Amino acid sequence: MTSLRRVFAGFVICLFAIMAAQNVTAQSNDNGPDAVQKIELENAQNRISEWDGALDDLEQTITRDEVTNRFINDGRDELEAIHLGIVTLRDRAEERLKRFKTALGKLGDPPAEGQEEVPAVARERERIGQDIARVTGVIKQLELVDFRATELSDQLAGLARERFTRRILGRVDVPLDPGVWLTAWSEIVRLPSMVQARYANLEVDGQAADELAEIAPGLVLMTVIVIAALIGGEVIVLRYMPGGWKTVPQEDRVALISGTRFLFTAMVPGIALLIAYGILDSRQALLKGAMGDFIHQCFAAALFLLFVGAAIRSVHSPFSPALRRAGTTPRGARIVGISSLVVAVIFAWDMVLLQGATTLGTSLEIALVQSISNVLVISVLLFISSLGAFWVHDEKDRHEFWPKLERRSRRVLKAVAILMPVLMVLGYVALARFILENLMMGLAFLTCYWLLRGYFRALMHTYLVRPEPSEDSKTTDAVHGTLYFWLRVLIDVVMVTIAVPVAVMIFTDIAWTDLILAVQQAFVGIQVGGIHFSLRSILLAALMFVIVLGLMRFFQRMLSTRVLPNTKLDQGLQHSVSAIFGYAGICLAVLLAISAAGMDLSNLAIIAGAISVGIGFGMQSIVNNFVSGLILLVERPIKVGDWIVVGADQGLVKDIRVRATEIETFDRSSIVIPNSELISNRVLNWTLKERSGRGIIRIGVSYGADVDKVREILLEMADKRREILSYPAPQVIFMDFGASSLDFELRYFLRDIGDVIAVASSIRFELVQRFRDEGIEIPFPQRDLNLRDIDKLTDAIRDAGKGAVRSKPVPAPSVPDETPTSDDEIEHGADQKAAPSSSAKDISRDRDASGRDIPDAGGDPDGDAPR
The missing domain is CATH 3.30.70.100 (Alpha-Beta Plaits)
Known part of the structure; x- marks a missing residue:
């Protein structure tokens, strides 16, 4: 008994210990979220205070009229960062607020006046209410900070637009003032001495030296990658790649070579160059002040020259005209390609020189003279490149889209090449330079986009749509064409989705934050009634439709090529099973896409009712043909391969589709017959049950x-x-x-x-x-013709030919007698005798004329008299 009591006492002690541990854990779990929430609220308040201080500093700087272009750019970047932080913090706060409101809703409605509530529920309701009040206060503070940041961003944007307009439309008298050119030339001569005096004793020490020593290996590695990609890319593409694509069609072959060349000589070294700049930018002591701006401009010029140079070599291929993609002649490829390369080099060099002059503190005259000289040279080269003598003029392709676009682009380029020197002469140097910069960036962007688009299409067409031909391939050209079309559409959609935001960032003044917010709003969507529309749901629905449809078509192809041919089913039944499986796959893909788009499938009844109204008014024939097609697939009165006769048309059934059936006649022409006609009309099927x-x-x-x-x-x-x-x-x-x-x-x-x-x-x-x-004769119908009074008939014809006037009627000769030799001729004998012969008609007419004393028409009595 003592041992049993000890065991029982130990069991009770363990039970109380477990319960106590659970209580402690529950208390810690209850206090955990409060502690985490308290820390998050404190962090939010601290960040709001920091943002308020930064906004106060920006406001003070703007009111003191000490705004520089650098301050405007830095201020807008800082405001973008603040705005992104506000959006992130507000999303988290709104999510927490929503969770609190959900928890409060689970507690039920508060008690009415005079009623009491369970104390624990009342305390929980009070706590959740306090949390809601704190989170709501944070959201309101964030909205206030966001409003201030938006106001400051608009002010800085207004200042930037004002200064930009003043700078672009400003007019100078440099082109017509010889003194400015002399001053600029004397300063250009002193530039080497100025650079030597300023940077001869330049030493990198302190923090900058330490940071440069740390990143030096990475910079050297990136430099080696850039050089190796440039040299190795040209060697690989021009020496090894063309031999691997000998069997590819010429258009795809050139697109593959030019695209691979662009990737090796632009994308790879460009990414390495961006990584090198990122390494430098991560060290604050290296990229600061005027020298930092100069290094930044050098990287920008190198990146521009890298991409544009690779694009020009890939499009025009001046040193290997056989690989050109543009519509130039072989001679034009060299001239236009080399001219374009010189333009790119001059433009990049101009970017570096302009920033270098600003860093050295040279006068405005040297910058204006430099801009005028470079723009004039570039205008001449652009005009030469746009001349029609260097481009192919094919009359057959004259009215196609790309040749027309190429001609119009050359006209625009020629007009711009003439306009820029005119603006220079008139003194609008900044405007001409602005046009040139946007023209160069636009051409570079469009050329890169066009190259990559053609490259991805050629890759897809070579390795996905048309693999190596095989004798047992049952995929028709129509299937290849459909697949090629949809893959091209997919490539265009993806590339446009990527290119549009990049183009907006390059060619507009829209902030990155605004662009992100616009994309987020498009993905979040809008609510219209009970249906939620968003770009995310639409893309998800389209992706779901494509994936499900692709899987169903894959299984349908496996069913029709691998499974059904190994069964004992005839060809027509195999086609029917395969077609029904395909229609079921389409229906399943549509339903899953609708569900992925966020639409309630229960609303399909309403949609079906609306469709039924449309059917009653204008879709009767379509639905009739659709239902008839299903009947044809189920009852199978006709099958693929059957020889059928429909009215005056006959041929072999080639395909039974949803709306109509295709029949190939024995003349190899196709007849498309609506399915309703095959159901409602008589159809003769020579091969319905058997082929005999x-x-x-x-x-x-x-x-x-x-x-x-x-x-x-x-x-x-x-x-x-x-x-x-x-x-x-x-x-x-x-x-x-x-x-x-x-x-x-x-x-x-x-x-x-x-x-x-x-x-x-x-x-x-x-x-x-x-x-x-x-000696067996195959006879043919015979007829014997008997003529009576042949002599009188001969005399009558002779007298009628002389045109003699008769004083008395001449008896008409007997009508020729035809002796039929068949029953049909005997039956029609009366009709044949009733119709007088042509000679009898002539004699009767002469007799009537002589009886009425009609005078002779004159002429030779022995010749033919007119009647």
């Missing part, structure tokens, strides 16, 4: 022929044909005693009714030769 069918050859022989011999020959002709079945056996039928022949029919059954015309033609060829050898 009967053929008939009709032939007639003369009355003197040996009929037994004829029967023997006909059966012999049928027995030696392998296409003709032995059972049922061929038959020779004596049909009738014809007007000119004895009529027979050779009747036989063929293994394949599709051979009926060829077999009948072959038998007829042999019958003709065999009947000739056996």
